[in-house]
Amino acid sequence: MAPPTDRDILPNTIKPLNYDLSLFNLEFGGEWSYDGLVKIDSKVKQSTKEVVINTKELEITGAEVLGKDGGSSIASMADVSYDKANERATIKFSGDIPAGDAVVAIKYKGVMNNAMAGFYRSKYKPATTPSSGTPTDGEFHYMFSTQFEACDARRAFPCFDEPNLKASFEFEIEIPEDLVAISNMPEKGVTKGSKDGLKKVAFEKTPAMSTYLAAWAIGDFEYVEDSTARKYNGKNIPVRVYTTRGLKEQGRFALEHAHKTLDYFSDVFGVEYPLPKSDLLAVHEFAMGAMENWGLVTYRTTAVLFDEEKSDARFKNRVAYVVAHELAHQWFGNLVTMDWWNELWLNEGFATWVGWLAVDHLHPEWKVWSQFVAEAVQTALELDSLRASHPIEVPVRNALEVDQIFDHISYLKGSSVIRMLSNHLGQEVFLKGVGDYLKIHAYGNARTNDLWAALSAASGQDVQAFMDPWIRKIGFPVVTVAEEPGQIGIRQSRFLTTGDVKSEEDETTWWIPVGLKTGTPAKVVHSALTQKEDTVRDVDDDFYKINADQSGFYRTNYPPQRLVKLGEAQDRLSEEDKIGLMGDATALAIAGNATTAALLSLLEGFQKEKSYLVWSQIASSLSKVRAVFATNKEISAGLKKFALKLFSPAAEAIGWEFPEDEEWLTGQSRKLLLGYAAGAGHDGIIAEGRKKFSAWKSGDEKAIHQNLRSVVFNLAVANGGQEEYDSIKREFRKLTAVDGKEICIQALGRSKNPDLAWDLLEFVTSEEVPPQDAHGGIVAVSSNNETRPVAWEFTKKSWDRVDKRLGISGIVIDRWLKMGLPKYSDTAVRDDIANFFKDKDTGRYSRSLVIASDTITANAAYKERDAARLLEWLKAHGYA
Structure with missing residues (x-):
């Protein structure tokens, strides 16, 4: 069969069957280099003198082709050339490689980089004294892990790095004796290393899988462990959460959810979890939220760790969901993988929906489908209402373009239309179709139409006919x-x-x-x-x-x-x-189909609302309007007065105290209502918060309830000066509860002082703040109506610094721009952004720049069109 012409792929002369990969001579410091040997059992389709393979930042030092048994040499490397733009190497051999079975053995040198991609190093400040063999450069210590999706397995070893070229993997690594190594599969054995103080750790062979799902990690790790309640092939599966030393107890909340979620998915899909273990690893520097490597899922620390005594309870919801999302991928993405990157949504849209399904199963009291409508659906509708949007299934010719479609369309629109379809077919019928799809395509690859076929068979309806426009057309x-x-x-x-x-x-x-x-x-x-x-x-x-x-x-x-x-x-x-009504009214006002007056009249009627999630949408809708009109002093003051009147009764009623065993949603309401009322200028709440902050600053750790740190820190910085700002910065530096650092960055962004906003942006682009946390700083400054102009000025004037620090990962710099720039509502800023980037290489974030431009255009038109009517309404109702 001829290869598809709609994608730029490797020649189909050779198909990998198994990778036997060995890493050794790891240099901790200096060049951070290592040596590798990969033996690839292959099916050679036709006689050839060369092998074209994916590599990036690797040096191939030798290669030979061995017979089927891996013994006798058939041909050795005569030459190697690199195509850096396409991330490929062509190895020419001295003789013909005959058709049939062969082993391609490649020796190479690689680097453990600091770009959060491939096989990379993460620096961290240890929570307790690390083992003596932990690599260090003084204040910081290092752990090492992998991130291969979408196209970065090739940074760690030469491979056929395409999702439908599945193969099994055997892995071995030589490391210091007192470090721990983990990989996709359980440990097979440990032997003495090539010199004293080293050991070789080998792992069992994986099932057939895509290269982007291979994974390993080494470091000063410890773990907490539990096992599944149900048996798989007569055994309970061990489930572990690994952390660097001193943090393992913060993994217990994720652990409890992980083993229950594995059992739940095994039941609802009717397909048992296929591997003999499931590990979760907290990684200190991580560009994404998490990565679903089969059997070894890696996470940003805030997505998997939770400290019962110190963490804000809102992170429970985040950890439970991210754990469920990644474990859903063990079936939907890992067991059955999309055929090519244009169908990325098949992985991500489904895992998002079914992740929330699992959280709803474990926590019905959280009402997560209301949360889904408030967060996922509204966010997806917002992005998909721009010309710069794209269809859920977007053509991808070159896999190197795919990072930019790991976005709200693939994840959130994808999951929203899955929810729509499941509600239409009925959840039971829908999940039966999904289970059938997984069984038919297990250990292989599938396309969108394969899912539609399974769902059509289960439901007796022509699913493809009515779902095609939702998947293949832009917009809604x-x-x-x-x-x-x-x-x-x-x-x-x-x-x-x-x-x-x-x-x-x-x-x-x-x-x-x-x-x-x-x-x-x-x-x-x-x-x-x-x-x-x-x-x-x-x-x-x-x-x-x-x-x-x-x-x-x-x-x-x-x-x-x-x-x-x-x-x-x-x-x-x-x-x-209720959430949908408000979301629609907000969007229609911005687009000019309705008015802000109609939106505010609607919101006014919800003053007695009891639901946290409805209040969350009220806050979101009102914040959007306030941001657009922030530069109009009269309207801005009127909207602030409106917000104060709307939020005050509920905020005063709920108070500051957290009773024992209070429902999780009530606690979230308290935080939202007190925080929003303080932001709208409620004198009593501000005074009480500053009193608590003062007591905390004087050494009373218990003065601020752990769930109200964000509220108190935010209002203290917003209504304070240098002293309050410096206190929070010091707190950031000494914290060990990982979520606390995120809370501190957001609080620092509440300062109304432009100089302090500038200082924050310099701080988050310094070596002291992990790159993945830096975008929180620009979002905080950009979201602050007082300091918004500083965010763009800093980005312009300090571009070399921003690009150097955050540009080590295309994902992080993209997020910096994607989350900060669309907050503006002036065409002059839009044009300035376009002018600034016109001579830059914007390949990694070009889509986000168009999104920002479209959003600012819409905001500016809305502001101009509705300002007079809005001011008239505010005056008529006593707010201005």
Whole structure:
């Protein structure tokens, strides 16, 4: 079969079957180099004199081709050349490699880099005295781990680095005797090393898998352990959380969730977890949130560690979810892998949805589907309403372009449409189809249509027909409602946040689940809009809402008087309904389909709301409006007054005390309400917070409840000066609870002093702050209405520093720009950004720059269009 022409791939002359990889002569310090030998059992399709293989920053020092048994030499290396742009090496041999089975043995030199990709080193300050063999350069010590997705296995060893070239792996590494090595599979054996003080650690052979899922780590590790409750092949599977010495107890919360989640997925998929162990590793420097390497999942520290005594309870939710997401990949992504990177969403969209499904199973009291609507669905709708968006399934010709589609479209839009489909088919039917898909394609690769085929067979519906536009077309619809007695007209059209859709951009007709909630008591009537316009009959004029529980991925534009009525019918709305209404009203105001006055009128009606997740959406909607109008002093003051009046009663009622055994959601409400009221200028809350901060600063560690550190730190810095700022900076430096560092960076960004904002940005781009945490600084400064201009000025003036420190990882620098730049709402800033980057190499973050430009354009148009009407409303209602 001829290779596909829609992708730039290696010649298909050789297919790998097994990698036998050995690493030795690891140099800790200096060049940080190592030697490697990889023997690749291969199927040679046709006689050839050369092997083209992926490499990056490796030096191939020798190669030979051995017979099937790995014994006799058939040919040796005559020459090697490197194509750096395409990350390939061509090894020419002295003789022909005949068709059939052969072993390609390659000797090479590599580097344990500090770029958070390939086989790399992470520096950290130890929590306790490390073992004597731990590499160090004084204050910092080092651990070593791998990050291969998407295209970085080639940085660690020469390989056929494409997702559908699956092979098994055997791995061995020589390390100092007092360090620990872990890999995808259990340890096979330990033998004496080549010199005193060294040992060789070998691991069992893996099943067939993609190169990007191979993994290993070495360091001064310890672990906490448990095992699955259910048996697999007659045995309970050991589950461990590994950390550097002194942190293992912070892994217990993740551990408890990990073994339960493995059992849950084995049950709901009807496919047992296929490996003999499951390890989770906390990595000190990590660009992503986590990585699903089969049997050895690696995590950013804040995504896997939780200190019961010191950590903020909000991190429980994060850890439980990230653990579930990565373990979902052990099936969906690892056991069955997408055929090529254009179908990345198959891995990520599904793992996101089913990750929340597992958290909901373990914590129904957290109401995570309301959280999903408030966070995932709204975030995805926001990005997908830009011209700069892309379809869920996006063409990828060259795999080196793929990093930029690890974004909210692949993860959050992907998971949102999966949720929509699951709700339509019924969760039981949906999961049966998924289980069938996993069984059919186990240990192989699959495409989107393979999933649709399995779901169609399970449901008896033509899933591909109605899901294709959602996956392969850009954007999503807004459904506009027109009212008539006893019925409504509904019309779908493409939604853009800039409000200027051209006819050629509005050619898609989506299958839209209408989900009409109507009547007393309210019931849901299911139907679908499958054309541009339709009429829905038997509608109760007193109450109706479409997109019940916000299960469809679209916006709804109601007549203004209906929005008011819906705000008055809160007892008939679910939390998801309320969140969706506010999210839609905000987006429609920005796009010009509705007004900010209509949004504020809607929000006003929710002053007595009890749900944390609804309050979270209120805060999000209001913050967006306040950010856009921040430079208009009169409107800004009016919106602040509006926020103070809206939040104060609930904040005062909930108070500062955390009762024993309080529900997790109530604790989150307290933090949100007190924090937002303080930000809106509530004198009493600010005074109480400053009092607590003062006591804490004087040495009373218990003066601030662990769940209120962010609230108190934020308001202390926002309403203080140099002294408060310096106190939090000192706290950042001495903390061992990993989430606390994130809280400190965000608090430092609340200062209203431009000089302190500049200092923060210099601090987060210094060697002292891990690169993955640096973007938190720019987001904090960019989100601060007082200091926003500083973020862009610093980025411009200190670009060499930013690029050097954060540019070691394309993912981190992309996040710095993606999360900071779209906060602006002035076309002059937009144009300045475009001008600044026009002579830069923006390949790693070009998509984010277009997203920023589109967002700023929409914000600026919104500000200009709605300012006069908004000010009029604020004055009429006594806020200005």
